[in-house]
Amino acid sequence: MDNPIPSTYIDYLHTLQGVNADALVEALQTPPAVGIRINRRKFSLSGIYEIYPDSAGVEWCQSGVNLDRRPVFTLNPLLHAGAFYVQDASSMIYEQVMTTLRGKIAKQSINILDFCAAPGGKTTAMINALNDTDIVVANEYVAARGKVLRENLQKWGFSNLITTGDSSDRYAVLSPVFDIIAVDAPCSGEGMMRKEEVARSQWSEKLVEDCASLQRDILRDLAVTLRPGGYLIYSTCTFNLHENEENARYIRDTLGFTQIPINSLNLTELDKIGRSLLSDIEALRFMPHLTPNGEGLFITVFQKPGIENPETSSAAVALAIDKKVDKKGKKKGKNSARSNENVSAETLSGDNLRWLKGVVKSGKEVDFEVTPAGVFAIPSSVIPLRTLLEQKGIHVTSSGVPAGELKGKNLIPDSRLVLSDLYDTATLPSVEVDEDMALSYLRRESFTLPPNISKGYVVIKYKGVPLGLMKNLGNRANNLFHAPWRIKMQN
Numbered sequence: 001m002d003n004p005i006p007s008t009y010i011d012y013l014h015t016l017q018g019v020n021a022d023a024l025v026e027a028l029q030t031p032p033a034v035g036i037r038i039n040r041r042k043f044s045l046s047g048i049y050e051i052y053p054d055s056a057g058v059e060w061c062q063s064g065v066n067l068d069r070r071p072v073f074t075l076n077p078l079l080h081a082g083a084f085y086v087q088d089a090s091s092m093i094y095e096q097v098m099t100t101l102r103g104k105i106a107k108q109s110i111n112i113l114d115f116c117a118a119p120g121g122k123t124t125a126m127i128n129a130l131n132d133t134d135i136v137v138a139n140e141y142v143a144a145r146g147k148v149l150r151e152n153l154q155k156w157g158f159s160n161l162i163t164t165g166d167s168s169d170r171y172a173v174l175s176p177v178f179d180i181i182a183v184d185a186p187c188s189g190e191g192m193m194r195k196e197e198v199a200r201s202q203w204s205e206k207l208v209e210d211c212a213s214l215q216r217d218i219l220r221d222l223a224v225t226l227r228p229g230g231y232l233i234y235s236t237c238t239f240n241l242h243e244n245e246e247n248a249r250y251i252r253d254t255l256g257f258t259q260i261p262i263n264s265l266n267l268t269e270l271d272k273i274g275r276s277l278l279s280d281i282e283a284l285r286f287m288p289h290l291t292p293n294g295e296g297l298f299i300t301v302f303q304k305p306g307i308e309n310p311e312t313s314s315a316a317v318a319l320a321i322d323k324k325v326d327k328k329g330k331k332k333g334k335n336s337a338r339s340n341e342n343v344s345a346e347t348l349s350g351d352n353l354r355w356l357k358g359v360v361k362s363g364k365e366v367d368f369e370v371t372p373a374g375v376f377a378i379p380s381s382v383i384p385l386r387t388l389l390e391q392k393g394i395h396v397t398s399s400g401v402p403a404g405e406l407k408g409k410n411l412i413p414d415s416r417l418v419l420s421d422l423y424d425t426a427t428l429p430s431v432e433v434d435e436d437m438a439l440s441y442l443r444r445e446s447f448t449l450p451p452n453i454s455k456g457y458v459v460i461k462y463k464g465v466p467l468g469l470m471k472n473l474g475n476r477a478n479n480l481f482h483a484p485w486r487i488k489m490q491n
Contacts, residue, residue: 003200005029005193012205012240018277019239020289027288032195032295034067035089039156040128041421042465043083051076058293059269061092063128066293074489077438077462082155082419087121088195090286090294093267094122094182094233097301098129100265101180101231109133110179111385115168115222118145120152122184122235127158132421135382137178137389139164139171150398151485157420160379162386162399168221173392176227176308177385183222184235185215185247191237191296194288212242216250223255228306232257235299239287244298245278252281257302265301276300348375352411356403359417361424368403374414377403377422402482415468415480418459423466430459430466436491438462441470444479444486 005028013021038048040063048065049055058064066089073079073086102110112130114123117138127136138153138161140146146165153161188208189199219234226232234251236243251257259282262270267284274285283300348356348370356377360366365380378386378400386399401420404413417423431449433441440447441460449458449472458477460467469480 003197005200006203008205009190009203016239016241016277019287023289024239024287027292028194030194030288030292033088033293034070035064035087035092035293036067036084037061037064037087037092037095037125037128038084039082039124042081042157043078043463047463048084051078058089058092059272060267061089061095061125063095063125064089064092072489074487075439075491077435077442077467078465080155080442080485080487081462081465081467082157083463083465085121085124085152085156087125088293088295090191090291090297091121092125092294093284093286093297093299094125094235095128096267097233097265097299098126098180100267101233101301102129102131102134104231105179107179109135109381111135111137111177113137113139113171113178113181113222113225114184115139115171115181115218116141116184116186117163118142118149120149120156122182123149123153124156126182127156130158133160133381135160135162135385137162137164137385139166141165141167146397154402154416155419157401159377159401159420159422160382162382162389163397164389164394165397166395168218170392170394171225172221174225174388174394176225176230177388178226178230180231180233181222181226182233182235183215183218184237185211185218185243187211187215187236187238187243188240189237190239191286191288191298193296195295208238208240208242211238212247215243215247219247219251219255223257223304226304227308228304229308230304231260232302232304233299234302235297237296238298239285239296241277244285244300245276245281245283248276248281248283248300248302249278251300251302257304260301260303348406348411352404352406352409355411355413359413359424359427360422364422366400366422369400370406374402375404375406375411376400377417377420379422413457413469413480415482418466418469425459425466428457428459428469429454430461431470432461432464433467435462438467439487439491441467441479441481442485442487444481444483446476446479448475449477 054068055065117123118140123138140149188211192199262282274287274290276283286294286297367378369376402414402416404411455472458470458472471478
């Protein structure tokens, strides 16, 4: 990197008791580690080891793999299919933490808020640990980052999803509706100094102070939205005390939350991970000189005191909203069609609606909504929480799964539908393609399908994982891969 580590920052590191500052600075000047985490609903570790035979498992994440080099991920079709996510090993701890916390909550369905969610790495890690009935709200305030977040989550394919783009003070008007809140807070980024040039160039003591203050604002605002007995995960990718242990004290002493002991989280290989620098705080510290396969990360977990009031529980709120929607005559029942913003629901009927219903998994209750942005398939269980967010003025940027586009009276299915967990893989013919054909498809190039494939919509698969749709016309096939995702890189 062109920018050296700031000398003022090195001086600060030497003031941290319990940190080998010289070893940390040396580690921050080594090449960053590379890891990937599989999507457990789409792919397997054995499949990853076949592709990257020199890789090794991540000790604290059963879905994670460390790679010995950084391949050209753009040319791996499985990345575009949402079969895995590129992530450093430290951040993968989120999957194991969520696995433990989810097991502590005796409810069939819970609501999770990932507040600072972009680009989606920690969101997808948590989704790996969740039940199919759980609902995730992923928020990103910065619009450009929110776009990247939606793309990564749509590829991951979890349909019980709402994305929002708002500040924490807008969330503060909510009642306690979340069972788990994750705040991977905006921070000074010291833990990214071996990976990102900007982390070195932007660092200053003023930045640390500003970040610590913003983090407390976010924590204070979101605390009211967590149900009594719910869990708060707080993390940063920085090393200083102000943004880490001191803000953990704020959660405990000012917000009144109870610390969760690290040894109660059922994590493995903790001897390879650093601990809190303050004896009264329970936390993990991933530091490159201790855990060289990951970047810097501080993570701690708290529980909100009290017992949940049944009248304000997530389920009660959802039921109340359901009743309101029914009274207004907007809810039409299982696999219904509705319209938004003056787009007629009658345009989604007949063959169009039957086709969409036909490709959705049996037992999935889904509403199909027609909007100016297209047709969306939204699990019915998601709608009450989305309605609550909208009623409170929170900016909802998407919900459910893009399902198609109406052109006149015709529905053009959206390839993102077959990437999702709504898609019933037994409903459409599919073609398994090799790597070259998969990349040709991802470039939105045209090619002819085998003559034994029936005409109509066909799913293109690579290593058994759907990449998207084509419409087979016999002598040729129209490539329906989502155009904004088209790759331009050549082999």
